[in-house]
Structure formats: structure tokens, C-alpha cells
Amino acid sequence: MTSTPPAPDGAPPAAVDGPAVSLRIDAATPLEPHATGSAEEQPVLAFRGVHFYYGSFRAVKDVTVDIHRNRITALIGPSGCGKSTLLRTINRMNDLIPHTRLEGQVLFHGENLYAPYVDPVEVRRRVGMVFQKPNPFPKSIYDNVAFGPRVTGMKGNLDDLVEASLRRAALWNEVKDKLKQSGLSLSGGQQQRLCIARAIATEPELILMDEPCSALDPRATLQIEDLMAELTERYTIVIVTHNMQQAARASDYTVFLNMAEDRAGYIVEQDETTRIFTNPANKMTEDYVSGRFG
Amino acid sequence: MTQATRTASGSSLVGRPGRRRSERLAKAVLMAAAGLSIVISVGIVLSVLAESIMFLSQIELSQLSAPGWFPRRGMYDLATLFAGTLMITVIAMLLAGPAGLLAAIWLSEYAGLGTRNRIKPVLEILAGIPSVVLGFFALTWISPNVVKAIFPTASTFNFLAAGIGVGILTIPLVASVSEDAMRAVPRSLREASYGLGARRTTTVLRVVLPASVSGVVAAFILAISRTVGETMVVAVAAGATGGSLFTLNPLGPGQTLTAAMASLATGSDQVTGDSAAYLSLFFLGLLLFLVTLALNVVGDVFVRRTRQRY
Amino acid sequence: MSVSAVTTSSVQRSLRSGGRDWAGFVFEIVLLLSLLFALVTLFVLLADVLAKGLPVFAERGLDFLTSPLSSRPSQAGVAQGIIGTLIMAVLVPLFAFPVGVLTAVYLEEYAPDNRLTRLITVNIRNLAGVPSVVYGLLGLAVFVAAFAALGFGNGRNILAGALTLAVLVLPLVIITASEAIRAVPSTIREAGFGIGASHWQVVRTLILPSAAPGILTGMVLALSRALGETAPLILAGAVMGSFSTGGSLGEILTGPYTVLPIIVYDWARKPQADFRELTSAAIIVLLAVTLFANAIAILLRNRYVREW
Numbered sequence: 001m002t003s004t005p006p007a008p009d010g011a012p013p014a015a016v017d018g019p020a021v022s023l024r025i026d027a028a029t030p031l032e033p034h035a036t037g038s039a040e041e042q043p044v045l046a047f048r049g050v051h052f053y054y055g056s057f058r059a060v061k062d063v064t065v066d067i068h069r070n071r072i073t074a075l076i077g078p079s080g081c082g083k084s085t086l087l088r089t090i091n092r093m094n095d096l097i098p099h100t101r102l103e104g105q106v107l108f109h110g111e112n113l114y115a116p117y118v119d120p121v122e123v124r125r126r127v128g129m130v131f132q133k134p135n136p137f138p139k140s141i142y143d144n145v146a147f148g149p150r151v152t153g154m155k156g157n158l159d160d161l162v163e164a165s166l167r168r169a170a171l172w173n174e175v176k177d178k179l180k181q182s183g184l185s186l187s188g189g190q191q192q193r194l195c196i197a198r199a200i201a202t203e204p205e206l207i208l209m210d211e212p213c214s215a216l217d218p219r220a221t222l223q224i225e226d227l228m229a230e231l232t233e234r235y236t237i238v239i240v241t242h243n244m245q246q247a248a249r250a251s252d253y254t255v256f257l258n259m260a261e262d263r264a265g266y267i268v269e270q271d272e273t274t275r276i277f278t279n280p281a282n283k284m285t286e287d288y289v290s291g292r293f294g
Numbered sequence: 295m296t297q298a299t300r301t302a303s304g305s306s307l308v309g310r311p312g313r314r315r316s317e318r319l320a321k322a323v324l325m326a327a328a329g330l331s332i333v334i335s336v337g338i339v340l341s342v343l344a345e346s347i348m349f350l351s352q353i354e355l356s357q358l359s360a361p362g363w364f365p366r367r368g369m370y371d372l373a374t375l376f377a378g379t380l381m382i383t384v385i386a387m388l389l390a391g392p393a394g395l396l397a398a399i400w401l402s403e404y405a406g407l408g409t410r411n412r413i414k415p416v417l418e419i420l421a422g423i424p425s426v427v428l429g430f431f432a433l434t435w436i437s438p439n440v441v442k443a444i445f446p447t448a449s450t451f452n453f454l455a456a457g458i459g460v461g462i463l464t465i466p467l468v469a470s471v472s473e474d475a476m477r478a479v480p481r482s483l484r485e486a487s488y489g490l491g492a493r494r495t496t497t498v499l500r501v502v503l504p505a506s507v508s509g510v511v512a513a514f515i516l517a518i519s520r521t522v523g524e525t526m527v528v529a530v531a532a533g534a535t536g537g538s539l540f541t542l543n544p545l546g547p548g549q550t551l552t553a554a555m556a557s558l559a560t561g562s563d564q565v566t567g568d569s570a571a572y573l574s575l576f577f578l579g580l581l582l583f584l585v586t587l588a589l590n591v592v593g594d595v596f597v598r599r600t601r602q603r604y
Numbered sequence: 605m606s607v608s609a610v611t612t613s614s615v616q617r618s619l620r621s622g623g624r625d626w627a628g629f630v631f632e633i634v635l636l637l638s639l640l641f642a643l644v645t646l647f648v649l650l651a652d653v654l655a656k657g658l659p660v661f662a663e664r665g666l667d668f669l670t671s672p673l674s675s676r677p678s679q680a681g682v683a684q685g686i687i688g689t690l691i692m693a694v695l696v697p698l699f700a701f702p703v704g705v706l707t708a709v710y711l712e713e714y715a716p717d718n719r720l721t722r723l724i725t726v727n728i729r730n731l732a733g734v735p736s737v738v739y740g741l742l743g744l745a746v747f748v749a750a751f752a753a754l755g756f757g758n759g760r761n762i763l764a765g766a767l768t769l770a771v772l773v774l775p776l777v778i779i780t781a782s783e784a785i786r787a788v789p790s791t792i793r794e795a796g797f798g799i800g801a802s803h804w805q806v807v808r809t810l811i812l813p814s815a816a817p818g819i820l821t822g823m824v825l826a827l828s829r830a831l832g833e834t835a836p837l838i839l840a841g842a843v844m845g846s847f848s849t850g851g852s853l854g855e856i857l858t859g860p861y862t863v864l865p866i867i868v869y870d871w872a873r874k875p876q877a878d879f880r881e882l883t884s885a886a887i888i889v890l891l892a893v894t895l896f897a898n899a900i901a902i903l904l905r906n907r908y909v910r911e912w
Binding site for chain 3: 313316317320321323324325327328330331332334335337338341342344345392393394395396397399400401404411413415416417418419420422423424425426427428429430431433434435462465466469493494495498516519520522523524525526529530552555556559560575576579582583586587589590591593594
């Protein structure tokens with residue numbers, strides 16, 4: 001993969017806070033597979049004191065989290081605690097809902113995603129998303145995967161890109177003979193892997209998954225989890241899940257959110273996944289991961 | 295990996311100016327189209343309003359009540375036209391109301407899905423028949439074969455035949471809006487009734503119909519609006535001549551708001567220029583617009599009420 | 605509640621009687637008869653028109669379709685009406701469909717959810733309920749007047765008529781297109797945005813293709829409606845009686861015009877019995893056009909009922 005240096009393009013990113021400059025150099029260097037996910041490394045994504053509002057209702061309060069490269073970070077918590085909302089702040093999908101507002105900073109390689117000069121469309125091109133229900137377009141399998149590269153104006157051999165994306169989503173062998181068939185003709189698990197292929201075809205650095213297995217049967221769920229593990233070779237993944245076994249099995253780092261008295265979601269505890277599930281610091285976390293509430 | 299390269303990889307997150315421009319262009323074009331639609335609707339009201347005011351300024355208000363509607367003789371009796379319109383509406387609704395509602399009940403509650411899907415298109419075809427065709431049918435078939443068969447004294451051109459024609463045209467509207475309302479009643483409500491051992495008739499009359507009453511009312515109001523505005527059936531079958539005396543006789547000929555407009559603009563009766571008779575056309579249009587607007591607004595309220603309930 | 609009271613009593617009654625539900629049976633018969641009434645009427649209408657009109661075709665064949673208007677029944681034909689209706693079928697979509705669909709896209713996808721937008725939406729719904737004859741006034745006061753002012757004779761030409769009908773069906777086009785766009789599942793929209801498509805890209809590549817069958821159905825219905833309209837064109841300048849048509853396209857577009865429904869109206873008012881048959885024959889031609897369009901619309905819709 002080739003990366004071009006920052007283009008002198010539109011508004012200058014001078015509005016970014018101090019560390020941004022050095023970090024953007026970091027962003028321009030090619031990704032190294034199997035880079036260590038150590039804490040000292042600069043995070044791919046960092047929430048800094050994030051509050052999120054629907055109108056006057058605060059859905060998420062005071063979130064500060066680092067998301068590290070090539071790791072899977074799971075957001076868990078009872079329903080309504082704002083984990084999906086938090087996930088959607090990363091690719092600015094919440095912008096599509098009127099009367100929403102974010103306070104604080106979401107830093108992508110140190111660059112604030114909510115700076116005035118940032119184009120949400122550009123953000124979404126670099127942050128892929130997989131949704132709760134498999135939602136392939138009513139187009140052929142090929143066109144589903146090729147959609148992103150086409151709209152983002154990527155150059156190069158589209159056939160190769162589609163094949164590579166489908167291979168990486170572990171779907172190629174099942175669909176290589178029927179690329180012209182509708183994406184909707186696939187099974188649920190296949191549809192979701194198609195959606196993953198579609199998301200990685202634009203070569204994002206970060207993939208967001210919003211309860212990607214909640215509509216799938218156990219076998220398809222395991223397939224997706226295996227796939228996620230493989231994907232961490234190249235990508236950084238943030239997953240929202242209500243399934244604690246899934247978080248325990250599949251993620252490296254876990255963020256546990258709960259609802260406060262005012263119904264705003266906040267972080268109770270975050271740590272390495274093994275620690276959250278074996279030796280949590282907080283009693284509430286222990287109760288939740290052991291299934292006593294939620 | 296692949297030959298595809300990402301443009302502007304690693305650049306700041308500023309969008310490409312070219313795409314932003316086309317995005318703005320698309321929005322501007324769409325907005326212009328929407329603006330045009332608004333201009334048109336404002337245009338209707340303004341053009342009709344201006345000429346109506348001119349009409350009212352040219353005549354004595356006493357001319358609006360006369361023994362009849364004879365625009366070329368300066369007699370603009372509104373009561374004549376409203377009486378005619380009222381007769382058409384009553385006759386049409388007496389036919390279309392029950393026929394449309396009962397048909398809707400059968401389609402919604404009794405017909406199997408296959409039957410329903412075959413019959414609905416036929417109703418839609420009935421709705422798609424041009425009204426001038428139904429006018430001709432009312433004049434040449436309903437009038438001699440139905441009206442005169444029952445009332446031998448009726449004239450060839452008569453309100454009854456025209457009203458029946460308008461009613462036939464309105465049945466599909468009543469049926470389709472009512473059926474939508476009944477189908478919106480949740481299955482659970484019906485099952486609750488059947489669970490108590492109620493018969494189908496009871497369930498329909500005591501559960502489904504009361505639950506969908508707003509939708510049925512909406513259907514009737516929208517149908518009334520339609521019958522008030524129907525022009526061609528009346529113009530052909532009720533005898534749209536230059537004028538008419540005040541009448542409430544459904545077996546004789548006469549004028550309605552709409553038919554009077556058609557005859558003002560038709561053939562040798564055609565009036566032009568800035569004469570009061572020509573301007574009266576716009577005054578009638580304004581009255582018609584206001585009456586149907588009021589009916590549609592009220593009907594719409596009922597339609598939305600059904601939608602919100604479930 | 606009264607419902608439960610009634611149902612209990614009906615339960616008791618049915619347990620006691622145990623026989624057939626005669627009242628229910630009669631009720632269903634009444635319902636069925638009501639429905640049959642509409643269907644039978646349609647059948648009688650078509651049969652009557654065919655019985656009266658087909659002999660004209662049997663006697664004169666294509667001559668009826670290719671002859672111009674005439675005051676002599678034996679020579680009168682509907683050629684000018686067919687030409688007029690066909691020109692309308694080209695011009696009305698040309699004017700109404702782009703504006704209508706783009707307006708729907710704006711209202712559904714771009715317009716902010718505020719009071720003004722809601723007012724516009726309600727306004728458009730109400731416009732759809734305005735009687736067609738009132739649109740004729742608009743045609744007369746705006747389009748005919750404008751063409752007259754621009755020096756096109758008295759302004760009563762087919763362009764003015766087509767603009768009038770375009771305005772008439774515009775609300776219908778907007779409403780059906782809006783409904784089709786709204787019916788596209790939000791998951792499709794989200795997926796498109798999630799990949800990094802811009803708003804217009806989402807609209808163009810995902811929403812419009814998915815909504816296309818619904819939009820198309822609305823368009824065909826609107827066209828069928830426009831081609832069957834008479835009242836607006838009586839006001840907006842269609843010619844009653846016979847006239848001669850110019851040869852060139854320019855003359856056709858700016859000269860006197862008529863359409864099939866106007867011919868039906870004109871002939872239906874003639875006292876001579878011969879014209880009764882001619883009217884029926886003209887109706888057959890008119891119905892062939894409008895019912896054909898309608899049938900296409902219904903087929904389109906039933907065929908593309910999407911399952912998400």
C-alpha cells in the first residue's frame with residue numbers, strides 16, 4: 001500500500017491542538033502489520049472528555065479512552081448506556097441526526113475529528129463501519145464491495161481490489177462464482193461478511209462494528225469473531241457488543257459503560273479485557289460481567 | 295496488496311473542494327426545484343385572487359343574489375350554483391359512501407390476499423377513467439336506462455344521473471382510503487375479539503370499524519371534496535348551458551360551481567376579455583378552491599389521526 | 605368497555621343457537637354486492653362504449669383515426685386529438701417530472717425538519733386536492749396570458765396547455781416520489797454514509813435506484829391522469845369544434861390544438877345522434893391511451909414490491 005504525504009489542501013489543520021503536528025507525521029508513515037499495541041504508542045483514536053447530546057439530553061458524559069492500533073476494543077454495557085452513540089461519534093454518523101452536539105475532542109491520530117474544517121464524509125472514508133443488521137445494498141455482490149472505492153474515486157484495478165477485500169473478509173471462496181448475484185441472496189452471516197468486505201474495500205484504518213453479530217446464529221457469530229482476529233493484522237477495530245462472552249473471547253481491551261442517574265452513559269471501568277473479566281476493580285463491573293444485571 | 299491507491303491518504307480530513315462544490319450544486323438545483331413548486335402554488339392563489347377582486351369591484355354585491363345564474367346578463371346568483379353542487383354531492387355520496395365503505399370492509403376483512411390483489415387494480419382502473427367518459431356514460435346510459443326508467447318525467451339532462459356518475463367515480467377513493475384505515479387496525483385487536491368467541495360480523499362492526507373511524511371519516515371528507523370539484527361529469531350530464539334558474543329538482547337540468555366554469559369557457563358561450571362574466575370565472579374558481587381546501591385540510595387531520603393511533 | 609359486553613353476549617348467543625350465522629352471512633353478501641356494484645358498473649360502461657363505438661371502427665377503419673375534425677359526422681375523425689394527446693404525453697413529463705422528482709428529493713433528503721418544510725409539505729398535499737378546473741384558471745391567467753404577451757397569437761396553444769397539466773400533476777408526482785424515497789430503508793442510507801459516500805452520492809447511487817419503481821409508478825399514474833383531463837384544458841385554451849392544423853412542428857406547438865378528452869366533451873354535447881357513436885369511438889381511443897398507462901403503472905408497482 002502506498003501512502004502519499006499530506007496534501008496542502010483546503011483549510012490548514014493549524015486549528016488542531018499542539019501535539020497534532022507530530023502525530024500527523026505518524027499518520028503519514030506506512031502501517032506496520034503486527035505493530036505492538038502497547039500503551040506508550042500514540043493511540044489511533046483518543047476520546048478526550050467527550051460529552052454527547054441529543055438536543056438537551058446528554059447521552060454520553062465525560063468519556064476519555066485511548067484506542068490502540070491493531071487491537072480490538074470492545075464497548076460493553078447495558079442497553080441505553082450510550083455505547084452505540086459513542087461508537088458513532090467516531091465516524092460522525094451522529095451528524096445525520098439533527099439537533100445533536102458533541103463537547104470535548106475525538107482525536108484521530110491527534111487530529112480533532114470535530115474541528116470546524118473537518119469534512120465528515122472524509123472521516124467516514126477513513127473509518128469503516130459494520131452495522132447491527134447486515135445491510136448489503138440491493139446490488140450485486142461485486143457492486144457492493146466496489147461501491148466504496150467507486151464513490152471515493154479510488155484508482156487502480158477494481159477487480160483485484162474486490163477480490164482482495166472479499167478474501168480478507170473470508171468470503172471469497174463462497175462467492176467467487178456468483179459475484180453478479182444480488183448481495184441480498186446471501187445468508188445472514190455471509191451478508192455480514194460482505195458488509196465487512198465492503199467496509200475494508202476503502203482501506204480504512206479503523207473499523208467500527210455496532211453489535212455485528214446480534215442478528216446472526218452462533219456459527220456465523222464465531223466466523224465473524226475469527227475474522228475479526230485476522231483483521232487486526234491490518235486494522236484497528238472498535239466493537240459494540242451486548243454479548244459478554246463475545247467481548248471476553250474477541251477483544252483485547254474492554255470499556256464498560258453504565259447509565260448514570262441522569263440516564264447519561266459514563267465509563268465505569270476500562271482495562272485489558274482479561275483483567276475486566278477476571279479481576280475487575282469495580283464491583284459494578286463484576287456484577288455486569290458475571291450477568292447479575294444488564 | 296492492491297494496485298488501488300487512496301487519494302489524499304494521510305492528508306488532513308478536509309474534504310476535496312471539487313466534491314464539496316458538486317455537493318453544493320446538487321443541493322442548489324434541488325432547492326430551486328422545490329422553490330418552483332412553491333412559486334406555482336402561490337401563483338394559483340394569487341392569479342385567482344387578483345381576478346376575483348377585480349370581479350367583485352365591477353359588480354354590485356346585490357348581483358350575487360338573483361333568480362338564477364346568467365353571467366352574460368349580469369345575474370350571478372351563487373345560491374343557484376351552491377344548490378346544484380350540494381345536490382350533486384349529496385347524490386354522489388349517498389351512492390359512493392355506502393358502496394365504497396362496504397367494499398372496503400369486504401376487501402379488508404373478508405377477501406383473501408389473492409382476491410384482494412386482483413380486485414384492487416380493477417378499482418384503480420375505475421378510478422383512472424377520465425371523468426368526461428363517465429359524464430358521457432351518465433348522459434347516454436344512466437339517464438335513459440336508470441333515471442328515466444324510474445322517473446319517466448325526468449329530463450334528459452338531470453342532476454340525478456350526473457350525481458350517480460360522480461358517485462361511481464368516487465367509489466374507489468372512499469374504498470381505498472377506508473381500506474387503508476381498516477388495515478391499519480392491529481391484528482391483535484381482531485384476535486382479542488375472536489379470542490372472546492365473537493363472530494366475524496361482530497368483530498368488524500364493533501371492533502374494526504370503531505377503531506378505524508377517523509380514517510373512514512377522512513375518506514368521506516376527501517370524497518366530498520372530490521365531488522364538489524368534479525367538473526366534466528356535471529358539465530356533460532347535468533346540462534351545462536349558459537345559465538340556470540335556481541332549482542332543487544334532482545330530475546331537471548342545472549348548474550354547479552364547476553359546470554358553470556366549464557360553460558363560461560366553452561364554445562359559443564365562451565366569454566373573454568375583462569368582462570364581468572369572464573372575471574366571474576375566477577371568482578367561482580376562488581370559491582371552489584376555498585371550499586375544497588377547507589375540506590382537504592379537515593380530511594387530512596383525520597387521516598393523520600389514524601396514522602398516529604397505532 | 606362496550607366491546608367486551610357485546611362480545612360476551614354474542615358468545616352466549618352463538619353457544620346457545622349453535623346454528624349458522626345468518627346475519628353474518630347476509631352481511632357478507634351485502635358487502636360483496638357493494639363491491640360488485642363498482643365492478644359491474646365498470647363492465648357496463650366498457651361494454652356500452654364498445655357496443656356503440658366499435659361499429660364506427662368496423663365501418664371506417666383507420667380512417668376515423670387519421671381524419672381531422674369535421675362538423676359532418678361521416679367525415680369527422682380524431683387525428684388532431686391523437687396528435688395533441690401524444691404531444692401532451694411528451695411535454696407534460698418533460699415539464700413535470702424533473703421538477704417533481706427533484707422537489708421530492710429535496711424535501712425528503714435535504715430540507716431541514718422545520719416549520720417551513722412542514723408547511724410546504726402540507727401545502728403540496730393540499731394542492732393535490734385542488735379541483736382540476738381550478739388549475740385551468742391558472743393556465744388561463746398565467747400561461748395563456750404569458751404566451752399572448754410574448755406574441756404567440758391569443759396564447760391558446762398546446763405549450764400553455766401542457767404547462768397547465770404539468771402543474772396539475774406536479775403535486776401527484778412529488779407525493780408519490782416522496783413516498784417512494786421515504787420507503788427506502790434507513791439501513792441502506794446509513795450503510796452508504798458509513799462507507800464515506802457524500803450525501804448526493806447516497807441519493808444518486810443508492811436512494812434513487814431503490815426508489816425508482818415507486819417513482820416511476822407515480823409518474824405513469826400522473827401521466828395517465830394528465831392525458832384524461834378535460835376541464836383544465838377547456839379553460840386553458842383547447843379548441844372546441846374543428847380547425848386545421850399547421851404542418852410544421854412550430855405551427856403545431858403554437859397554433860390551435862385539441863386533445864382526445866376535449867373531442868369527447870365537444871362531441872358529447874352535439875345533438876346529432878351520429879355523434880353519439882363517434883363519441884363512443886373517440887372514448888375507445890382515449891381509454892386505450894389512459895388505461896394502457898394505468899395498467900403499466902399497476903404492473904410496475906406490483907412487480908417491484910420490494911422485500912427488504
